[in-house]
Amino acid sequence: MKTAPAILPKNLKILKDLGEHIQLARLRRKLSAEQVAMRAGISRPTLVSIEKGVDSVSMGAYFMVLHVLNLSSDFLLLAKDDVLGRRLQDLGLTVKKRAPQK
Numbered sequence: 001m002k003t004a005p006a007i008l009p010k011n012l013k014i015l016k017d018l019g020e021h022i023q024l025a026r027l028r029r030k031l032s033a034e035q036v037a038m039r040a041g042i043s044r045p046t047l048v049s050i051e052k053g054v055d056s057v058s059m060g061a062y063f064m065v066l067h068v069l070n071l072s073s074d075f076l077l078l079a080k081d082d083v084l085g086r087r088l089q090d091l092g093l094t095v096k097k098r099a100p101q102k
Helices: 009-028 033-040 044-052 059-068 072-077 083-091
Strands: none
Touching: 009 044, 009 059, 033 044, 033 059, 044 059, 059 072
């Protein structure tokens, strides 16, 4: 049986903050959790998990909620500015195209 990788506490905090932002966006639009869940095609408990920043919820579910809230373009901002990657590229360091298999 596979176990999920451990997520560092600072990264869990980021997910929690994201969930809070999504919840605030929903409340600003005066939409109930039931309405957003139904429009996103997910269950209400899944939406509650998203708003709590639970790490086991799929990225697709997060995207569908953002789409319902008319925030799907924000999804494109994820990993947009790859500062480390650009520095490595500028230094001319070779980067393997694939990660090594375990």
